[in-house]
Amino acid sequence: MTAPLHEAHPAGPGRRTPDTQQGMRRRNLARVLHTVSAEGPLSRAAVASRIGLTRAAVSTLVDELIRSGLLEELGPERPGRVGRPGSALAVSGRGPAGIGAEVGVDHLAVCAVDLRGHIRARAVRHGANRGRAPEPVVAELTELVDRVVAQAEGEGLWPAGLAVAVPGLVARDARTVVRAPNLDWHDTDLGALLPTAYPLTVGNEANFGALAELWLGEGTPRDFLHVSAEIGIGGAVVVDGRPLSGTRGFAGELGHVPVRPDGPACPCGGRGCLEQYAGEEAVLRAAGLEPGEDRVGLLADRAATGDADVRRALREAGTALGIALTGAVNLLDPQGVVLGGALAELAPWLLPSLREELARRTAGPACPVAVSRLGSEGPLLGAAHSVVRAVLDDPAAAAKHG
Numbered sequence: 001m002t003a004p005l006h007e008a009h010p011a012g013p014g015r016r017t018p019d020t021q022q023g024m025r026r027r028n029l030a031r032v033l034h035t036v037s038a039e040g041p042l043s044r045a046a047v048a049s050r051i052g053l054t055r056a057a058v059s060t061l062v063d064e065l066i067r068s069g070l071l072e073e074l075g076p077e078r079p080g081r082v083g084r085p086g087s088a089l090a091v092s093g094r095g096p097a098g099i100g101a102e103v104g105v106d107h108l109a110v111c112a113v114d115l116r117g118h119i120r121a122r123a124v125r126h127g128a129n130r131g132r133a134p135e136p137v138v139a140e141l142t143e144l145v146d147r148v149v150a151q152a153e154g155e156g157l158w159p160a161g162l163a164v165a166v167p168g169l170v171a172r173d174a175r176t177v178v179r180a181p182n183l184d185w186h187d188t189d190l191g192a193l194l195p196t197a198y199p200l201t202v203g204n205e206a207n208f209g210a211l212a213e214l215w216l217g218e219g220t221p222r223d224f225l226h227v228s229a230e231i232g233i234g235g236a237v238v239v240d241g242r243p244l245s246g247t248r249g250f251a252g253e254l255g256h257v258p259v260r261p262d263g264p265a266c267p268c269g270g271r272g273c274l275e276q277y278a279g280e281e282a283v284l285r286a287a288g289l290e291p292g293e294d295r296v297g298l299l300a301d302r303a304a305t306g307d308a309d310v311r312r313a314l315r316e317a318g319t320a321l322g323i324a325l326t327g328a329v330n331l332l333d334p335q336g337v338v339l340g341g342a343l344a345e346l347a348p349w350l351l352p353s354l355r356e357e358l359a360r361r362t363a364g365p366a367c368p369v370a371v372s373r374l375g376s377e378g379p380l381l382g383a384a385h386s387v388v389r390a391v392l393d394d395p396a397a398a399a400k401h402g
Contacts, residue, residue, distance in 0.1 A: 025061075028053065029395045032061045033070060033091070037115065037392055041074055041088035062089060069095035070115065070395050091115040094156035096391050096398050099148060099198075100384025101141060102165040102205065105130050105182050105231040108137070110144040112152040112159070113384040115391065117216075121151035130231070131184050134177075138193040145196075160391050160398050161199040163383035164190060165208040167232055172249045174201045181267035182232045201386065206234030206252055207243045208382030209340050212374055214238060215385055220370075221335035225328055227254060227321070228341030228378060232275045237332060255279070257324045277320035280342055286313035296342040296376075303349045311349055318350035322357025329358065329367045340372035341379075347371045 031051045036042055039050070048058040065071040074088040097112045097120060106128050112121040123144040129137050141164075149159050168180025175191030190202045210226035222241040228234045235254025237244040244251050255275040256268045263272025276282050280295045287310040289298065302310040325337060337358075339347055351369060359366050372378060391398040 026394060026396045028057070029061055029065060030393055032058060033065060033392050033395050036071060036089050037091045041090045043088060047089065065395060068395065068398070070391070070398070093118075095158065096160035096388075097152050097157040098384040098387030098391070099145060099152075099159045099162045100165070100208075100380050100382070100387065101145060101162060102380040102383065103129065103137065103141060103167070103183070104205075105167060108141050108144055109380050110141070110148045111380055111384050112148050112157060113381070113388055114157060115388060117385070117388070119384075120155055120157060121148045123147050129183055134183075134185055134188045134190075134193060137183075138190065142194060145194075159196075159198045161201065161387040162194075162196050163201045163203065163208070163386045164194070165203060165205040165379040165383045166190075167205050167230065167234065169250045169253070170202050170204050172245075174203065177202065178250075179268075182230075184267070199387075199390075203383070203386075204234065204236070204252070205230075205379035206236040207245075208380075208386065209234065209372075209374070209378035210236035210238050210243055210338075210382070211386060212378040212382030213338050213340060213372055214241060215389070216374060216381060217338070217372065220338065223335045225254075225325065225332070225334050225337045226372075227325070227337065227339055227343060228372075229279060229343045230341060230376075231281055232279050233321075234341070235328075237328070237334075239332075254324055254328065257327065259320045259323045274320055274324040278317040278324075283310075283313045283317050283346075286316060296345050300345050303346070314346060314349035315353045317346075318353035319357050321350065322354040323361070325354070325367075326358055326361040330361075330363050333364065334367065336368040336370055338370050338372050340374060341376050344372045344375040 032047055035047050035050050044058050044062055045055055048055045062071060069092055071089050072092045074090055093114055093116055097114050099112050101110045108125045110123050111119050114120050125140060125144060145162065166177050166180055167182055168185060169178040171178050175189060177185050177188040177190060179186055191200055194200065206226060206228050209228045213220050213226055224238050226236040226238065233255030235252040237252050256270060256273045258270060258272045259274050259277060260272035264276045265271055266273040266276055281291055283299060284291050284295060299310055303314055343350060355369055374381060
């Protein structure tokens, strides 16, 4: 996860030490890059007016960002403006790229995203990872990463970092998977298994999915609960635009909230967890279907054609989701709930019972429930974009590693 961008404040008399000046320069580089990224193409004068610095100061910063390969000049601004046209600036389509990776229960995926937010390379491998030792899985992931990096480098990009989304608890060191029940991984140091020449971050897949929703979704509030599903159920809490990590980094484990304390055993060691009622495999079992390669597609197709057993299973899954979410909504009072992952594709049949349960059990006004347009892509995109955001937040560091 990236730190928030702080505003730069001029140092007072007698305080313009080299460290202070260096810190201000780094912050102002970030302000320029963020502004062009969000609003560009822009001229130097337009950037200066937006961030409150002189045009001369902005020109110096822009020149540094161009030399670092983070900005590029597109030529004169469009005609029709008063005065001499300035040169339009845009974030570079070459230079640093964010490499995102995802370890799923039944797939591995890697992508490269440039500073403009475009996916420039992608690789996917389908196959079961549950019960496999981490070493062979990470070896296959490394092959995919190397393939994507090579493709990106062929387009003039270089990796600014690698972020890996995993379905489990990740320690605050952002490299150790403490527990991933659906993979059967425990205390796995991915940093040791996946050495890279660039920065590595490992994070929970639901947190990366929530960040993708925050950065790429439309109209997403800054305080929301994000819920996604694959084999298990992932949850993330976003407060004021930042994921709530908790004391040990384990916040958001909605899938292991018990909805029926005497229910079936869960791989986490508990009983009656939400995953046992609303995870993909749980819904398939309730509908009397055998798991296949495209579990979600099978459920959606059967539900759309009126299969009564599938619709009943999805309705019961929505009720279980509503029960689990009620506790979080009552406790945290978010602006809304966003359903992502497989839940997004199955939303038409989950939402009625989910909303009914929330309305019946929530102490305050009804909490809005929205459906993500990113679907199952959320964790992978969130991982890649987290690296891109790190570049925008500290371009000086990115240039140093390039």
